[in-house]
Amino acid sequence: MKNIVLILAILVGLALASSAGTISGQVSGVAGQSVVYVDTISGKTFPAPAQHPVIDQKGLVFQPHVTAVQVGTTVDFLNSDSVAHNVFWTSIGGNKKLNHNLGTWPKGDRKSFKFDTPGAVPILCNVHPEMSAYLVVVPTPYFATSDQAGNYKIENVPDGSYTVIAWHEGAKNQSKPVSVSSDTKADFTLSK
Amino acid sequence: MKKQECGSEGVLASAPSKGRMKSWSIMSSSITSMKALMAILVLLSPLAGQAVRNKEIPVTAVKGESWISHLHKRFSDTSMGKTYHSGPVAPMPGEKSSSGQEKLSLDFAARTMAVHGADVYRLNCRGCHEESGHGTPPEINSVIDPVRATSPEVIMARMKKAGMSMTRANATLLAKQSNTALLDRFHKGGQDMPPFPQLSEPEIRALLAYLRQLAGVPGAEKEQVAINESPAHIGEQIVRSTCHICHNAVGPNPTPEQILDGSIPPLSTLTTRTSLPEFVRKVTAGNPISMGVTAMPFRGRMPVFDYLSEDEVANAYLYLTLYPPQE
Numbered sequence: 297m298k299n300i301v302l303i304l305a306i307l308v309g310l311a312l313a314s315s316a317g318t319i320s321g322q323v324s325g326v327a328g329q330s331v332v333y334v335d336t337i338s339g340k341t342f343p344a345p346a347q348h349p350v351i352d353q354k355g356l357v358f359q360p361h362v363t364a365v366q367v368g369t370t371v372d373f374l375n376s377d378s379v380a381h382n383v384f385w386t387s388i389g390g391n392k393k394l395n396h397n398l399g400t401w402p403k404g405d406r407k408s409f410k411f412d413t414p415g416a417v418p419i420l421c422n423v424h425p426e427m428s429a430y431l432v433v434v435p436t437p438y439f440a441t442s443d444q445a446g447n448y449k450i451e452n453v454p455d456g457s458y459t460v461i462a463w464h465e466g467a468k469n470q471s472k473p474v475s476v477s478s479d480t481k482a483d484f485t486l487s488k
Numbered sequence: 489m490k491k492q493e494c495g496s497e498g499v500l501a502s503a504p505s506k507g508r509m510k511s512w513s514i515m516s517s518s519i520t521s522m523k524a525l526m527a528i529l530v531l532l533s534p535l536a537g538q539a540v541r542n543k544e545i546p547v548t549a550v551k552g553e554s555w556i557s558h559l560h561k562r563f564s565d566t567s568m569g570k571t572y573h574s575g576p577v578a579p580m581p582g583e584k585s586s587s588g589q590e591k592l593s594l595d596f597a598a599r600t601m602a603v604h605g606a607d608v609y610r611l612n613c614r615g616c617h618e619e620s621g622h623g624t625p626p627e628i629n630s631v632i633d634p635v636r637a638t639s640p641e642v643i644m645a646r647m648k649k650a651g652m653s654m655t656r657a658n659a660t661l662l663a664k665q666s667n668t669a670l671l672d673r674f675h676k677g678g679q680d681m682p683p684f685p686q687l688s689e690p691e692i693r694a695l696l697a698y699l700r701q702l703a704g705v706p707g708a709e710k711e712q713v714a715i716n717e718s719p720a721h722i723g724e725q726i727v728r729s730t731c732h733i734c735h736n737a738v739g740p741n742p743t744p745e746q747i748l749d750g751s752i753p754p755l756s757t758l759t760t761r762t763s764l765p766e767f768v769r770k771v772t773a774g775n776p777i778s779m780g781v782t783a784m785p786f787r788g789r790m791p792v793f794d795y796l797s798e799d800e801v802a803n804a805y806l807y808l809t810l811y812p813p814q815e
Binding site: 355356378379380382384386387392395397399400402403418422423424425426 | 625626629633634636637643646647652653654658661662663665666668669670672673678679680
């Protein structure tokens, strides 16, 4: 009996492993990095990741310029410059009520913030108006940030039908239905 | 021009050396006239002490190693103190140097000066951040954006231009934070920027008002105020904020050979090494320096501080005499 359970478990495991694929493709029509993600899957929730991605301020530039995180993630904001920096945003996903000012702090300190609402967050520094970055808070763990040429690859997506969305700063989001079975292609063309 | 300065008029009028003071320009290298000058300075010293208006902080001697020594930087590896990027070039040996500044007044050591924020900037900040405030990035950052960040109006205009909205309350909060960060920098310095304990609160306020004007904050030109300052404190600002960036306070006088190798003479030997007129000319217009194994006159590395008046530079000499540099 025990053996049967074990065999079943292995079979289920294999079945699960084989049913996960990837979504890859290219975002064109815009220059620079984009974010592509699987939209909310009804009836599914995902635990917030424990890892804290870092957005640094170094050489009077936010690094990286584009970051994508799953909703519920805590992001650490660093200041690696010898001058004071500030971090604030005026909205999350266009909702102005979610504006926040994280503070102004000197080198070495870090401030953290947990992002519980999905949407794009334009990150700014009040001290240096030319500095900007984008944090894209997405509803699922299935997302990817593209390279500068727009190529992206989302790993470990279970087979199924999803709405996939492409985001780019200043452009209109584009969404399309994608049926994932093993390695699936999805290209996007965005316009500003 | 005479000014009523705690009885200074009497001292000046009766000074036996008045005739000699007039002939400063032609007695630059004579040791005897140097001694006469020192005598004048000593005569004037109690006066300079009394003229201190800036009561919050007493004038104190310049101390310790230069800021670039503190940072373990060589003069050749830093943009600090190199106003010659934007200023005139020192004359070659044999060339005549001329300063565009007003000539030294006879009573420079007895005159209080009305100092505006623009002057505080000139005496303390311009040596590194340059006239425009842009500095020489990436080593020396621009002051413009951090100053603009202290204005709620500028912040709101910026957000509006970017198509985002912000309430005045939020903009004011951001502006306050930026203001605190800026004041903190003046008081504590940064990693590469020295602190400025020699500046009083009224001076910092005047400086901030000028910085806002320099950074194009609307209405800032109406905020400008003047502060009366003693000659010694004018000199203190130049020496501690500008000269001390590169010159150590004390130390052995380098030989011409060591100067060629990059040594910078200390401030402590300045008043015995050079006469007041020589010093004023060297700082405001440039003067060749002796360098090399067989000492030869060279243009030298020191920038020409043509934005300092002869009186201000003479005040630096006075300050170095009255408050000898310390270890």
